[in-house]
């Protein structure tokens with residue numbers, strides 16, 4: 001069986017997760033799963049899950065952890081036999097633990113982008129709501145101003161992308177993401193006995209790689225080279241529950 005690779009990308013709103021994920025999926029041939037896109041698809045198709053999450057997504061509130069895990073984990077289990085990349089999940093420590101219970105992650109990428117850059121990017125961000133396609137008037141403009149490249153439908157801007165809303169989202173991201181990053185961070189090696197005696201939340205897995213900068217095009221070559229190294233040395237061939245679960 002081909003070697004499988006399980007990875008996730010984290011970062012504040014506007015940090016370029018979607019943009020970089022698209023490049024990873026194109027270059028490495030992973031299955032890309034964006035939690036926001038997955039939820040919006042369910043809402044558009046009026047599925048049972050879509051009905052449950054609609055109120056949260058429309059108000060830009062986090063979907064409760066138990067519900068989020070109930071939706072995402074079966075989706076990931078359907079992808080047994082595929083390498084994948086998650087964007088937007090796990091977002092909280094409870095979600096990371098739930099994911100750990102079904103699968104050992106191989107790599108987590110975290111984007112660390114200055115606030116001023118985030119502010120500039122999201123104030124220039126335009127979205128095609130039906131597909132989630134994202135444009136930026138400077139970085140990747142649509143072919144026709146204000147129109148989606150594929151459907152020609154109008155693009156919109158999210159109220160959430162206003163500077164005041166962005167600041168609040170960023171604060172919230174930092175609070176929620178910190179424990180998740182600590183879980184995945186490189187850390188001192190623990191002996192098996194020490195690891196066994198610690199609660200899961202205090203264990204670090206040593207798979208977090210952080211990238212800082214203001215330009216996706218400058219960060220991308222480092223991510224691409226990390227992925228080539230990791231994928232060629234990746235020993236797993238099945239999705240196993242984490243040893244710490």
Ligand SMILES: Nc1nc2c(ncn2[C@@H]2O[C@H](COP(=O)(O)OP(=O)(O)OP(=O)(O)O)[C@@H](O)[C@H]2O)c(=O)[nH]1
Nearest residue numbers: 013014015016017018019121125135136139215216
């Ligand atoms: N100017 C500029 N814009 C960029 C760069 N990288 C990405 N963008 C744009 O910045 C915006 C944010 O990028 P996304 O990929 O949507 O970021 P995200 O992290 O997925 O954002 P959320 O969905 O809010 O979590 C989009 O409009 C991108 O086109 C860059 O290097 N320079």
Ligand SMILES: Nc1ncnc2c1ncn2[C@@H]1O[C@H](COP(=O)(O)OP(=O)(O)O)[C@@H](O)[C@H]1O
Nearest residue numbers: 013035036056057060061062063068088089091
């Ligand atoms: N892992 C998650 N946990 C809880 N809610 C989530 C998660 N992922 C996505 N959502 C919900 O979907 C919405 C859209 O997510 P996303 O496309 O990642 O954009 P945003 O950057 O605005 O959070 C979020 O505002 C939230 O309501």
